[in-house]
Amino acid sequence: MVEVVVFAIAALVVLGGAAGVILQRNPVHAALSLVATLFGIAVLFVAQEANFLAAVQVIVYAGAIVVLFLFVIMLLGVDQADDLDAEPLVGQRPVAIALGVLIGAGMVLVVATSTVTGVPAASERWVRNGEDVAQIGRLLFTDHLFAFEITSLLLVIAVVGAVLLARTRPGPQVDAEEDVPVLPGEVVYEEEE
């Protein structure tokens, strides 16, 4: 009974937040709706006994990624409302909504009509005694060690890429009116309007 109530409330928060991300005109409001969705997902993780992942979800997603989004929105000053009515590509919106409904309905149908098969690997058996951190860590540093090391490489590449992308040219400070180069050694092309 408890889980039914928790699931219902969390599902409402998740879907409401997702609807907010899609429908809010202001990117700041969309980011805050995203926080609601991420929190709901974290609650659903707890409901499924994935406590460590719920904590990581809140810290990494709500704490880091959304803050990064908000920083970008605020620093660039792009927090004015979008014009949701403009539709440059004729028929894009109805087709997109139809495709979305089709994807959702199709996947729900698959879930509703199929049975889950498969046997868990013996080494990855989940022993539910509350020590999910120890179990995830053990698996991470044995079976998935190579992927874990590749992950560190990925993070280094991401940091280097971000620094390279955010770098401005040495020389006089650019002002707001001046065109800022996008990449070092960039190709300048005429804006066609």
Added chain:
Amino acid sequence: MLAAVSSGWYLSLGAVLFAMGAAGLMVRRNPLVMFMCIELMLNAVNLTFVTFARRLDDVGGQVVVFFVLVVAAAEVVVGLGIIVSILRRSPAATADDASYLRG
């Protein structure tokens, strides 16, 4: 042990969330909001992984969620870097204005 809600409900919620993210990605034109829709889709997948981890008694599903989180963080860093450089150039840019993949 909490087992009142069957995993089908969680999987359906994940499916609906994924579809909403996909529809939002196709509908919205602000690159930042499109990025948030990608995060919605990633979260739907994470929810599905955790549900299958519980259903099949397999911690491997949770480990995969861990990797998805790391990849999402790296993706956000690089993607936001690209979006910053696009929007610095023209603050009202939409995804259509960035279709040339060059500066």
